[in-house]
Amino acid sequence: MELLSGGDMLVRALQDEGVDLIFGYPGGSALHIYDAIFRQKSIKHVLVRHEQGATHAADGYARATGNTGVVLVTSGPGATNAITGIATAYMDSIPMVVISGQVPSEKIGEDAFQETDMVGCSRPIVKHSFLVKKAEDIPAVVKKAFYIAATGRPGPVVIDIPKDVTNPVDRYPYQYPEKLRMRSYTPAGKGHAGQIRKAVALLLSAKRPVIYAGGGVVQGDGSELLTELAQRLNFPVTNTLMGLGAYPGTDKRFLGMLGMHGTFEANTAMHHADVILAVGARFDDRVTNTPNKFCPGAKVIHIDVDPASISKTITADVPIVGTVQSVLGEMLEMLKSSKEMPDQSAIVDWWRQIDDWRERHGLYTAPRYRTDGDMIMPQEVISAVHQITGGDAFVTSDVGQHQMFAAQYYLFDKPRRWINSGGLGTMGFGLPAALGVKMAHPGSEVVCVTGEGSIQMCIQELSTATQYNLPVKILCLNNQALGMVKQWQEMQYEGRLSNSVYEESLPDFIALAEAYGHLGMKIEHRDELHGKLAEAFAIKDRTVFIDVYVDPTEHVYPMQVMPSGSMRDMWLSKTERT
């Protein structure tokens, strides 16, 4: 058997796991590992400018491909800088393996230079973590880490490795385990057949059904089955923020997103539904609004791979634990073999009702924003980009108003195209995530929709884009304030804009982009919007920072009434309420 040092073992194990890309940043405790990376060819390492960027880039890569993202950082500040990105991946169930260097074993606990208890710091935000005690354990730990990260409900796994464990002098026999069995970890597979039968019967009895699909459908590669099911039954579908693209956004059965900034038709249909089929969604508080007012007349079928997500906030009438693929597959089989269909006249009536809601206040039946004047409206920027990119770009976003406008107006037809921090709501996610996506899909259009607030939280990654020649588009909806904070302050704090404005301190983003070697473009007038955007998107070999000055007074609507509103209680504009 081949003898390898701990550092070489780690790299070899990553190769054996099929890893070809790592995002990271070197430092003292990780130097043996970095040397092992230098001495091989098959794994590419991307040097970011801040460890948070590494985690978001790996996250973006994972979301866009379904593969596990890999991060390598050093101990202490390297590890703690990665925390926000790990938490982001944890909240959105993204498979990620984060390898952190640690101070040498004998120094652990002595407050050594750049020592931090990474296993402890990351404990509440990881699916699992390992502290490697000896080099011989590395292959098995790597195997377990990747298995845990990617199976069941995916999530981030931390491997913390003290420096002495990777030292180049001591060598050990290397063998990568072929099989893995963990007595304490058996991820859910197929759903309970009896429960699935009950669910199918309930679907067939539905008169006002809604399919509510979340990120689990995207992560679990269940989009095709979901689409087939919805189309077979002619049921309306709404997606969560995380689920956008799980069902084609331009299909007539798509009601738009639901929840806090969901469409009028999606939220109202949910409220009046008699049967809700929840797939890979977790009844997040940004979806349900007030739980005890949630969908009063609905029977709930809840499919999820994670039993702890079922009946957590909303009690499921028919809970089904299993992978989205296997459960939806079995449902379809049952429906096909029984040939039964729901009451067609009831479904037709239901669609008539939904179409009426769409006509009244829907986002896609008429512009629900100002269409006159010189001021560029953020919604029309997203629509224009949708048109220019043929609806087929990978769109990452940061957090705030721009995120909601992108979610509402870039109608995603495919899964894994919409990449945003839904659960944690991490500003600074968009740019590094876009770089990760671009690494995975170099030939595809990648757009980071951001704001002048969010982009400054990880702007240093513009330098990474330069080094690795990653031509992404950065679309900054510049409203010269922390727009979503300002919206809440205007709606709930009588307009007291506490620390949400910059007082003339914003940088010249064009000059900044150019300083990093990129192109910058400023768009200030409505009549130049389409032309300049087309010009920017025609550039394929450079990173382009498109700074669009949008109406700073615009709010995101609909917005559910909080606290204590039901799903259908919404502000539809600054003056209009349901």
Add this chain to the structure above:
Amino acid sequence: MRRIISVLMENEPGALSRVVGLFSQRGYNIESLTVAPTEDATLSRLTLTTVGDDHKIEQITKNLNKLIDVVKLVDLTEGSHIERELLLVKVRATGAQRDEVKRSVDIFRGQIVDVTSNMYTVQVSGTSEKLDAFLQALGEHTIMETVRSGVSGIARGEKVLSI
């Protein structure tokens, strides 16, 4: 309602902190907690008592099961079970008090395990209620120090928690 949850988990460093962390992270209560290796040295058995309605207990057991280190668990209070807690208490015992304390110890089937001219150290085991009752019987003014082990439990009959 008070529940006794018994958990078999990998005897790995950090496993206990994951359980304890879960409780603080999700705002669940732990009233008592005991943990020790089992006859199989690769496994630890942890017993905790907590309070919550059915919904909360369901969430607790689901989230405990989600921890990678947790192999198996059972809510002992769902079936008939035996629970025991050990109490050691130092009691001031001088003059007439000495007989009085001795009588209480006998009634509760405890043992005096250490003696000086001024005090007894008493060991009592049983359910938590029994230990509470014993302490009450002693009366606050005679108690110098108490230590309790937390609850351990096991199901009655042939049902076992093992892998």
